[in-house]
Amino acid sequence: MRILHTSDWHLGRQFHGQSMLTHQAAYVDHLLGLIEDREIDLVVVAGDIYDRALPPVDAVALADDAFARLAASRARVVVTSGNHDSAQRLGFNSRLADAAGFHLRTHLDRVAEPVLVPDEHGEVAVYGIPYLEPDHAKRHWDLSTRSHQAALGEAMRRINADLAARGPVRSVVLAHAFVMGGTTSDSERDIAVGGVSAVPTALFDGIDYVALGHLHGRHTLTESVRYSGSPLAYSFSEADHLKGTWLVDLGAEGLAATEFVAAPVPRPLARISGTIDELLTSTRYDADEHSWVQATITDPVRPAQAMARLQARFEHVVALQFAPPTTAGASRRRVVTGRSDHEIALAFVSDVRGEPASAAESDLLRDACEACALDPDGDVRVRA
Structure with missing residues (x-):
């Protein structure tokens, strides 16, 4: 079985006041192309479909188009909600969507209700864990402790109990959480509770593949526990990230192979620094003229009309800061x-x-x- 693992689309997000919607639509096109070209059997989307709980209308329209195209593709699809999503809104009509082979897992009561996807080796049980807000999880499951680890631990306890009742079966878990070993970026919303937000990878022991969402950089925490990262850079701290999607092959005995496929980069990010004369004249910045640019000006005296002057060369300069000697x-x-x-x-x-x-x-x-x-x-x- 070939799985495509993606997350953190953040549809509707702006980049320093600039719309990213056309770039996000290009990623959806890329995703649908991958499904056909690489013969994907299962697509898993590990949360943060939207950038906020009440997304703008054009972001909802893009999600509607993406979901309809995914449902019509050759792949089964499992989607969970992230901390930026409204679980209730994203999960609306989830049981009706199940009939179309498009599975939304946004409610705590369904974490141990797997999507069963068959292949030539049998069935793969796919479990979707939405973002678990600790207070809500504590009340809903009557937990003794309020923490991310307690909430995710209870979800995995329920999943493992379901797996044990099924006998030998391969398993995939989607989770939107901060798992130890990952590195944050500036565009992620902090989910710390009481100073502790990370959970250990050991919670997922025994699962054949764990598709994580939340962190915007790709990370391999263990061979079977990975973050795909966001498909686009959403802050200049991600300028050096390679964005894309994990392709995961499950064989008869579990995880067989992984491959990271780079996503298209509609407009790269550049961080440039120097005096304003250097930035405006040096050939070393020629390649950055059509990038999103964060410029740091190092003149001892703050230049007048610095942004307007820089925009004459870098049309997409969106962030300006000063660092005089x-x-x-x-x-x-x-x-x-x-x-x-x-x-x-x-x-x-x-x-x-x-x-x-x-x-x-x-x-x-x-x-x-x-x-x-x-x-x-x-x-x-x-x-x-």
Whole structure:
């Protein structure tokens, strides 16, 4: 049996204010092509279909199209919900979808209800564990402890009991969780509870393949426990990630082979750094002109209109930060007394930029100070 493992689509997510929907649609096309080209029997999607519980209409439309195409493909499909999804909304009509070979596992009561997928060696029992919010799991299952490990441990206890009752059978588990050994990125939502969010890989001992979701980088925790990562980079901390999908072969005795297939990269990410003149003229940045760009400007004085000037060369620069050289041991903190708000603001501009504000900027700062003053007809002074 050949399995395709994907997760963390985050449909509807924006990248620094830019829509990612066309890039996400391109990944769905890639996924459907893989199913046919590589003769996939089972697709498992380990949570975070959407980027938020109430996704925008166009994201729902893309999910609807993706699900319909997957249901019509040669593969059976099992989908779980993640911490960004609304389990209730994603799982709507799940029993009706079962009849179409498209299986949604978003409710705690169904974690030990497998999807049975046959091949020439018998059946594979596929279990979907949605994201388990510890408080909800504790109440629902009457657990003695509130933690991610307690919730996931109870889910696996129920799954193992079902497997034991079935006799010899190969097994696949989908889970949306933070499992020890993975590395986080900036685009993931923290799921820590009481400072502890990770669970050990030992919880999945005895399972032939564990398809994990939540972390946005691909990770091999053990041969049979893996994260696929997100199909697209959703933060500049993922600039060096290889995005894609795991292809997993199960033989008669269990896991037989794995292969990571890279996803298309509609627009790469680039992190560039230098003075503004270097960024605007150096040939070393030629390859980054059509990338999503995070620029760090190292000029000692903050350049005027830096973003607009950079956009003339890098049309997709979306993040800008400043890192001027600093003098070791220099302190920038001092007590200010007997000066007006306007004078303090002018001094701040001069200190940060290394040159005084222009006359127009000075007038603008005066207007702002007066607009915030208790006495709009006078400039408030700081008491000595």
